Amino acid sequence: MRKLLASAALSAVLLGIALPVEAAAPYSNVYCLATTVGTPSTFNRSSIMPTWNNADNRITIIGGGGDGFVGASGNGGGGGGSGALNIGTNFTLASGTNGYQVGAHGGTTNTTGATWVCNGNATCATINAASVILSIRGGSTAISNTGAAAGAITSAVGGTPQVGATGGSGGSARGGGGGGGAPGLRIADQTVYAGGAGSNSVTGSGVAGGQGASTFGGASGVAPSGNGGDGSEGPTCTGDVSGAVGAGGGGASGASTTNLNGGNGGAYGAGGGGAFFAGTAGLGKQGIIIFEWNPVPSTSTAIPFLLGVF
DSSP: OHHHHHHHHHHHHHTTOOOOOOOSSSOSEEEEEOSSBSSOEEEEHHHHOTTOOTTSEEEEEEOOOOOOOBOSTTBBOOOOOOOOEEEEEOOOOOSSEEEEEBOOTTOOTTTTTOEEEESSSSSOSSTTOTTEEEEEOOOOOOOSSSOOOOOOOTTOOSSEEEOOOOOOOOOBTSOOOOOOOOOEEETTTTEEEOOOOOOOOOSSSOOOOOOSTTTTSOOOOOTTTOOOOOOOBSOOOEESSOOOBOOOOOOOOOSSSSOOOOOOOOTTTOOOOOBBTTSOOOOOOOOEEEEEEOOOOOOOOOOOOOTTOO
16 A cells, blocks of 8 residues: 555656645634623534534633723732633534633633633533533733732633733832733644733833733733733634734833823733723733634545556
């Protein structure tokens, strides 16, 4: 058999016939959900992903990012934590209606800020519902000058979870803390990288948010008040939105009358930057669900003509 295949390949090369090569990405189809956030919803698999293959797929989910905090008089507020990420392969989805939720920014970490996917929709109203096949928590919103907690992997269902990143802390007569950067999957090496923590404020000039997905993700928000960069890693997909992940956290405010506001986190799942007193806190960014799959292979039994065998 090896001789036959080798002969066929050699003949094809000599005749200038292009042979198929392995694609760079492991999955040929991608669909993303991100528009209905903070509340359980449904999708019809047969309608939006008719070629879905329960035996060859990957799902990536990110929780919503936490919002920053406005500091008390003379103080900078803390930055929001980024949502956690969960990723797994070969999930079964019902051919009809399936439930899901995309985590909202600034939501409660295990309810409105959480992201999950269900097989079917009979029981899919909460993150702990019986039909949940993949789930993850959102990042915390800052409630003081202390940076907020990262999205946790506690009780995550399915897959391999990656914790989010913490927000930075503000302080007295200082600017706000930076928002946490979101984790993300780097396409080039198919590896999940953690997001960077938001910087703590040490002066009155503001600090940067965390880098998304290590050094490969979206840029951190530039101080003061700069928005975090959207994720620069992830597949290009059909569906609601682009599937980029690994977003940068929002930059923090400065302690001045002109740079009071915190920057917003990048898409998807990054935390917002903290604000100085009387400013506006940066908002975190919602989560996302990314479906990837290869359709069921053709069952054709046609025997290819092998050149140069006889």
